[in-house]
Amino acid sequence: MEEILRRFAQGEISIEEACKELKVESIRKLKDFARIDVNRLHRTGIPEIIFAEGKRSREVADLAVAHATARGFALISRAGEKDVEEVKKRVDEEKVDFEVDYNEVARTILVKKRGYNFEKRGKIGLIAAGTADIPVAEEARVVAEVCGCEVLTSYDVGIAGIHRLVAPLEELVNADVAAIIVVAGMEGALPSVVASLVDVPVIGVPASVGYGLGGEGRAALLSMLQSCSPGLAVVNIGNGVGAGAFAAKCVLHKNR
Known part of the structure; x- marks a missing residue:
């Protein structure tokens, strides 16, 4: 363009x-199965992200190489080991100088031209209530970094030990972050707590962590939707991609 x-x-x-x-x-x-939106990053500030679930691994690999060739990188979410193997195989077959980075925790694959760097546009905060919430948080981190964010993380600072939140939150406020993503399962209370203490947008992400009724993230989702703390936006259960993208939009808006 x-x-x-x-x-x-x-x-x-x-x-x-x-x-x-x-x-x-x-x-x-x-081929006959996809149309690539190569200018989405320029148009919206968020690149097209390849969702691997439901796709055959060879389709994921085709999309990854096509995106990386067109714009310098490709990001794949909800990927598995078979997808990684197929992407690496396709990169070797095409004889292209691409780096392939698989984040097993986030289930993401980043394919980029060797030496490609993402422009840093601003900072966001990322908090996970518990260790079990980290996979969703890591997905959000990867997406935000690809969108140009420097991500400051604090994990395992949930309300069962609320004193653990004080120092990380002070660090984020002092760093002048544009937004804070908060991932929480169980009853999902942490995003409301954070939103009541800061003056930047807070993005709540329910995680499918918990016991019995509501333990698949529904209790956390409903709790966040019913929050009495103004300034809290909520994405769907486990939607780290959406949270990372929304935070990146906050950074873009702050820089205008």
Whole structure:
């Protein structure tokens, strides 16, 4: 897209030709199963993220290589070992100089051209109530970092030992973060507590951690939705991708 705009600015192509090329550039068809939105990052600040669940591993690999070739990187969520193996195999077959990083905890795969760096636009905070909530938190971290955020993390600071929250929260406030993501399972109270103590947006993420009725994240979700602390936004159960993307939008807005 930048190359098309440069050529237009230098008078090499007309506005009609530029518009036509931009339309063609924005969507790329991949075989007979996908259309890649290569300009989503420029348009919205959030790149297209490949959701691996429900896709065949070879489709995930095709998408990853196509995205990384078009824009320098590809991010895959909810990936498994078979997906990683297929992506690495495809990278070797294509003989492209890509790095493949698998975060087993977050279940994400980051494929990028060697030496590709993500521009840092600002800081966010990321808090997990318990150790069991870390996988969702890590998914949010990876997404936020790809979107240009420096992520300051504090894990295992839930309300069962509320004193553990004081120092990490003070650190985040002093760091002037644009938003704070809070992941919590069980009764999901921690996001409300954090939202009552800070003046930045707080994003609550219910985690499917707990016992019996409501233990699959429903109790945490309902608790967050019923919060009496203003300034708390809530995403769906386990939606680290959505939380990371929303926090990145907060950073973009703060920098305007």
